[in-house]
Amino acid sequence: MAGRNRDTAPGGWLGVCALLACNVASLAYFIRSFLDHRRRRRTATRPVANADVAIRPHSWEHYFTLAPGAVLNLELGDPTMYEPFWRAVGPRATTVIPGSDTMSYFSDAGAGELCWFLEPEFERAVRRLHRVVGNAAVDDQDGGGYHFVVGNGATQLFQAAMYALSCDADDDAKPVPVVSAAPYYSTNLQLSGHFRWAGDANAFTGENYIELVCSPNNPDGAVREAALSSSGTAKLIHDLVYYWPQYTAITVRAAHDIMLFTLSKITGHAGTRIGWALVRDRDVARKMVYFVDRSTIGVSKDSQLRATKILGVVSDAYELPHAAGAPPRLFGFARRRLAERWRALRAAVAASSGAFSLQEETSGYCNFAKQTVAACPAFAWLRCDKDGVEDCAAFLAGLKIVARGGEQFGGDARCVRINMMDRDQVFDLLVRRIASLKIEQPDYLDAF
Amino acid sequence: MAGRNRDTAPGGWLGVCALLACNVASLAYFIRSFLDHRRRRRTATRPVANADVAIRPHSWEHYFTLAPGAVLNLELGDPTMYEPFWRAVGPRATTVIPGSDTMSYFSDAGAGELCWFLEPEFERAVRRLHRVVGNAAVDDQDGGGYHFVVGNGATQLFQAAMYALSCDADDDAKPVPVVSAAPYYSTNLQLSGHFRWAGDANAFTGENYIELVCSPNNPDGAVREAALSSSGTAKLIHDLVYYWPQYTAITVRAAHDIMLFTLSKITGHAGTRIGWALVRDRDVARKMVYFVDRSTIGVSKDSQLRATKILGVVSDAYELPHAAGAPPRLFGFARRRLAERWRALRAAVAASSGAFSLQEETSGYCNFAKQTVAACPAFAWLRCDKDGVEDCAAFLAGLKIVARGGEQFGGDARCVRINMMDRDQVFDLLVRRIASLKIEQPDYLDAF
Known part of the structure; x- marks a missing residue:
C-alpha cells in the first residue's frame, strides 16, 4: 500500500x-x-541530561563519576540533591529569554516602585508559593502587607538588612553590634563600617544591637526564637531560608519584621543567586533597596525570570489537579530523599559505636503536610566523641571528608557541619566512611 | 488534484x-x-515584541507610548537604544535554560579554579569578542595573560578592585584614598572601611592612593590616561566600559593592571547585570573573587549563560561570512544610531542660540573600523550658558528633563550628564525641547 x-x-x-x-x-x-x-555540560563530574529519568534515588548515578577514595567536599551547602527532580520535571521548567527582553536596569514595574529592579511576576510567584505552603504571612488578613525586596541571594540581603538597621545609628553607637545565638551561621562583616560582629547572643549584654535569628538554624537545624528579650531597642533579622516543609514542620505563618528567603534552599537553584526579603517597615525596605542598588545596581532580570518559572512549577504541582498534568511535587521529593538520608546517616553513626553523635531528632505537626513529621535538617551537626579528637574537621579531613568546623559557628571544634543536600553518590560514600569507623578501631585510616 | x-x-x-x-x-x-x-511584557510603557522589525530609527516607536509633555528621565545610563537591534536579530539571540542546569554554586570549571563561579564558556565568549574588536590584550603575545573575574556588573567589580587594592594596607594607611580626575563618575564608597573617596586626582597630593581611570570618561567621553604620575605606590583601576567602537576609536589593545568591562554598555543588556575584570596579578584577582564571594556568593549562572549567547551573536556577525547567514552587526548599528543622535543634539544646541553648549567633537583612527571616526560618547555633557542659571539640572527639571548635575561628578553645576542611549522617542523629545530654547527667550516654560 x-x-x-x-x-x-x-x-x-x-x-x-x-x-x-x-x-x-x-x-x-x-x-x-x-x-x-x-x-x-558533559564533564567528568556532571551527569548527562535525561529528561525522562525517574525520580528515585540513584537513578542518575551511572552518569556521575566519583572514585571510591575521592575527597568529599561537604563544607558548603551546595543543593545538588535537587538536580534529578528538575530533570524529571523536564521542559516545563525550561526558561526561554528572547534576546531583546529585560534589557533595562528597570523592571516592568518602572522607576516609581520602591524596589525598582524587581520583576513584578517574580514577586507574584513568590507570594503565591508562600500562600501554597503557608510559611509566611504575605496577605494583609494574615498580618502581612510586607514590602518585597529582591537580592543576589540571601547573602546580599543579610548585608542589606544589617546596613538598613545600622546606617542611621548615632556615630557613637557605630559600628552597631550584631549577635546570634551559638552555634550560628558565620557571616563575614568586615566589609562595612556600620555594623560589627559581636558573637553569641547569649553572651551579649549591651543595647542597640541587631540579632540574627535563623530558624531552622544553620548549622544544627534547631527551631529558634530570638535569644534576647525583645525590648524597644531590639532589631531582629529572621533568616527563614530553611523554613520549608522538606526540612521542618510548618507550624505557623511567620510574620516577623524582616524575613529572608532564598531560591537555593527551596528548589536547589543556588547558581541562580536569587533571594528575597519580606520587610514590614517601608523605610527599612527602602534602605535595603539602596544597599542592593549601590552594591550591584539591582538583581539579574534573567535570574528573576528563571526563578519565576521554577517557583511557578512548584506551586502548579500543588494547585493544579493531577489529571490536568500537574508536575511532580518538589516538597514530597525532597522530604523523602532527606528522610532516607537521615535514616542512613543515623544508622551509620550508630554503627560507629560511639565514635560520633548527631543532633537529636525532633518532630512536629506540619500544617502543610497535615501530619506530624520529623525534622530533616539541611545540615548534619556531627560531633566526634572519639577520645583524643579535639578537632573534628581535621579528623574528618583524614578521611577525605571536608566539613566546616564547629568553631566557625561559635561552637565546639569537636562538631562539624556536613551538607546533607549533595549528590547521592557523594552522600553514599560519606555514610560508608562514617559507618566504617568504630570507637575501638584505632587503625581507621587503613580503610582509605 | x-x-x-x-x-x-x-x-x-x-x-x-x-x-x-x-x-x-x-x-x-x-x-x-x-x-x-x-x-x-505588554505594558503601557514598553513596546510589544516584533522579531521582524527592521533596524531603522523609529521603526518600533508606534509601540511606545510617551505623552508630549512627559518627564524625560535621562539621569541613568539606561541603554534601551539597543532594544530594536536585538529584536531584529531574532531567535538566534534567545537563551534557553533547562530547569536542571547550573544549579550548583560552582561553575563547570569546578572548585579548583581561581574564579570558581565563572562559567568557562562565558570567559571564552568574552575573550573572543576582545580579539574581534582588538580593544584589550587577552592573548599572551599581546602582553595579555590576564586572570578573569566575573561580577554582578562593573559596579561590584569596582568595589572588589578597591577592596583588593586596599585590604592589606597597614592600619594607619586605612582607609586608602581613592581619586579620579574631575569630572569623574561618582562612586559611593560608604560601604567599606578599607578605602575612602578622596575626590579629584588633580587636587590630590598624598601617597598610597588608588586612582580610577575611566576612558572614554564618564561623564564627558574624554580619552584619558592616569592623572597622577605612576610611581611605585600608584595603584590604578581602568574603567574601560565605554572602550568599544560605537563610542570611540579603538586605537590600541589596552593592557593595564586591572581593566573593567560590562555587558550593559556593549550590547545594552543592563538588566543582565554582568561585568568582568581582566586582572594582571593573581593575588589581586584572588582578593576580588573573595569580595564577590562574600558579597553575593558569586554571579548568576543564568546571566552568564545569557551573556555568552549574546556576545556569541556579536562576534559571529564579524567572523561568519555574510553568505553563511551572519547576524546583523552590533557596532555598526550602534554607531549609526549614536552618530545620528549626536548630529541632532548638536543641531538643537546650535538652534538654542547660546543657551547651551556641548563637549567638543573629537575623532581618531579606529583600528577596528579601519577609518577615522568621530567619538560618539554614551553621555552628553551639556552646559547651560544662559545668564542667571547656576544649576543646570534644576533648570532642565523645569523642562521635565531629569539629568544628573555636574557637581555629582566633581564638576560644575552648570553642567549636566544626559544619557544618549535611551529610546528614540525619549531622545527625540529631548532634542525638541533643547532646540525650542533660545537665550533671548525668557518665557521658555510656556512651551510645556
Missing part, C-alpha cells in the same frame, strides 16, 4: 515534504540550542 | 497527520513559552 501511494499520490507526499520543511525550520533552533547546551 | 489525492492517497494524509502530531507536540512548549513571555 505504501508503494501504491508513492506512485499515485504525489500531492500527499508534497504535503508531507512541505510540512517537514516548515516544521524542521521551526524546530531546528530549539533542538540545536537544547542539545548544544546539554553537550557543553 | 487535491480532491483526487484526498480520495486516493490515505497513506499520504496519514503521513501528514502523523508529522503534524509529532511536530505540534514538540513545538507547543516553545511557542507557548515565547508567547506567554511576550504577553507579560
